[in-house]
Amino acid sequence: MDTERLAGRKALITGAAQGMGAAIAKNWAEQGAAVCVADLNEDGVKQVAQEIRDAGGQATHFTMDVTSEADAEAAVAHVVKEFSEINLLLNNAGVNKPTMFPDTPKENYDFIMSVNAWGKFNVMRAASKQMIAQGKRDYMYKIINVGSIASRMAFDDIIPYAMAKHAVLALIRGGAKALVDHGVTVNGYGPGVVRTEMWEQLDKDLVEIGKFEKPGQSMDSLAANMIEMKRYSYPEDVLGTAAFLASSDSDYMTGQLLMIDGGMVYQ
16 A cells, blocks of 8 residues: 555545445555544544544544534634644535335435535535635645435435535535636545445335345345346445545546446446
């Protein structure tokens, strides 16, 4: 591993208390980035940040609700205070709760859209304002918004989630156009079926609503029938793409959503 690949990067990572966010925070720190581990889960972000420091990396933590404008601004300010600037954002925080349409309640829609669509817009807006205020540098500022296979397809049991993830694709494309003249690139990646704490809960929820009969069946079924590589993924499978988007290797690239799904969606 190139321990200097991300040297000089000062990153805010949302949804970093566990799963993909935590794995990427550790990986970026190993490659030289200074990372702020942010999440609503206070104990989780403290633990991840401490693990990074124990391994010799540079990390701080911040407890935040991505739907709060005040929290988004405070998180960005914390990064600037700790690391002197912010030049990298991983907009990773997300939630899901399957329901069968048309019985989806408004509360479900509001919850998912508020975190996955508004939350990403909110944090990206706060971070990009700070990047603009810092002025152009001799490197590109990076904003990475985490999408999904559901950014390009939809399922009958997660319609609000797919709506929100389609909105993330619009945020990537629109943000790229809005920020390019300020030296900011906006890209993203779309995971497929990733075995994380979130998917473990999703799997239980799918059994509860009658979509599958037993725990684990959802992941096994999707791997067998929809994933070309015939296996679901783990957080480690997204690390290479995330690091590429965070590094100077992707400088001549903006407005793109890269799929990391084992061959579920063909673009």
